């Protein structure tokens with residue numbers, strides 16, 4: 001069984017929009033604890049693939065499983081989020097008026113597995129978790145600052161921290177370093193490398209320098225015309241004739 005131990009199985013997925021195939025027999029698996037990079041030219045189907053995983057778009061054919069048993073085709077977006085798939089969109093969406101600490105606390109309160117309470121008090125375990133995530137996202141010492149005052153990069157890290165508060169089993173990141181400075185991009189690569197092995201993460205990104213940094217120990221999938229054109233280490237896909245052809249347009 002080659003699929004043993006995967007967190008996500010996309011098998012032969014096709015998505016048609018008025019006859020146009022945004023995804024065309026796409027097959028892709030993500031292993032537990034893997035940090036997988038997804039690259040590919042504009043229009044390759046990267047966003048559509050994320051939309052299928054999160055239930056925003058339904059596949060016309062093929063199957064999408066989360067773990068061994070959860071059929072994503074049978075669930076809506078909210079159910080999929082509750083099942084443990086967390087997505088971060090390209091633009092940061094933090095609560096600007098609230099402090100960094102409160103943003104992390106709010107993320108915890110929004111977690112549907114935590115019993116809602118009007119008199120929510122953090123347990124020491126929850127407080128400890130916030131401290132741990134503050135360090136990870138490089139915002140310890142800044143917890144009292146209003147999120148609206150953070151730099152673009154810091155807001156992105158905060159949002160990653162908010163996702164982590166909810167302990168998703170699979171994390172989808174859409175262009176996490178878009179608009180970041182070089183220094184912020186380098187720190188984001190460090191952050192993601194620290195998460196490797198502890199979380200299952202799929203990252204869609206155009207910044208090849210960044211992809212090279214986070215793909216050193218992992219796999220890259222190159223999408224083209226709705227399916228996986230090439231998959232392997234960064235070095236393997238970079239040397240793949242088909243990939244060169246697509247990127248150089250020969």
Ligand code: ADP
Pocket residue numbers: 017020021022040041042043044045046047048049
């Ligand atoms: P990427 O994220 O790799 O740039 P997308 O998944 O956004 O690619 O798009 C793949 C293709 O599907 C594109 O040609 C796009 O125009 C088309 N597409 C995406 N969503 C729709 C839609 N809702 N209706 C029609 N065409 C769409």
